[in-house]
Amino acid sequence: MRFLLTKRLSPYLHHATASASPSPSSLPPSRRYASLISVALTDDRRSQPSVHHAFRRVLAAPWSAIQYRGLKLRGSDVKPGQIIEKRGVSHTSGKVYEVLKAQHSCQGRGGAVIQVELRDVDSGNKTNERLRTDEAIERVFVVQKPYNYLYTEDDIIVLMEPNTFEQVDLPKDMLGEAVAYLKDDMKVNVQLYDGKPVSASIPQRVTCKVVEAQAPIKGIGATPHTKKVLLDNGLTVQVPPFILAGEEIVINTLDNTYMTRA
Incomplete structure (x- = not known):
């Protein structure tokens, strides 16, 4: 994670290095990164507003430094389990969905389409849509972490991270029929987006x-x-x-x- 964060910050650190005085390389190691960050935050906003604001966003939300977007998929490549970002007609910005089902179908002269069932990561609402086979879809990569199953209470599944003992709650419908297989201490893989669970799976x-x-x-x-x-x-x-x-x-x-x- 430190490598990814450093890689993401490198353009901003390079810009800060170019305008800093004295040179950060002449400072003791304990003060070098503090100097770079200070220079970046006090940079002239009129000349480099994009660098300044992007750097501030990374500092405010370090998770965003390892949250990858940008991989374009065709509609024909969309598969269940993927997390995608899709911009609807009524949305000015993309919404993040988990792909629950994807099925190819032919619409006669209209050509082949992909019938998909999606779950809104934020609201949990499900929707069915049709994608063209050549439609550009942006895939969002998530972080996967293993948890241990603790117990189920009403419609909530409680898991625990085995190293930090941090607990996380999942809605039962996130696992679907697989809920029946849950046993004490069973390993459950949870996919996280911006620190929020978006999907989960049990051993096959x-x-x-x-x-x-x-x-x-x-x-x-x-x-x-x-x-x-x-x-x-x-x-x-x-x-x-x-x-x-x-x-x-x-x-x-x-x-x-x-x-x-x-």
Whole structure:
């Protein structure tokens, strides 16, 4: 993070160095950066307003120094899980959305479009929109951090950062059906934008216990390829016919499908 911040500040520090007197390199190391910052903040606003104000913004919000924008995507490249910035007809500035679903469809003579479901990061409201395959979309990169699951209270999931013990609250609908798989101390990856959670995910492989299952059918007659079983988290999934009650199995949490015995 220090490297990224230094890289982002380097144009402003270079400008400050050019106009500073005495030269910062002649100062002791403990005063060098203090001198550069002081010069940048007292620079002539009329001659370099953009440098001055940009530098002040970075000092006021250090997080912005590592919040990347600028990568342009085509509509055809938009995928679920991405965070994008999109400017609507009624918005003078872009709004940030999480892509929940993206599906290609053909509109006859109108050509192919991408039907997307978006969630407004600020309000949490969901919306459906159509994107042209060649439409320019700006992707926003987020910071991903691992948290441990603590407990769920009403519609709020409480997580804890394992190193700092800082807690963060997530709305249950941010995880969707995956909420059923949460267990004590389970690792939850949270994507943060400007320090605010925008999406979260649990491990793809989770071990669950079968609490109810029909006994295997004996005989030569037709045997079903799968059967339904009830898991200890309340979910019902399809498994091979040889799985019995009391066994532990591994479930793919992306689509709630059986993977293997644990």
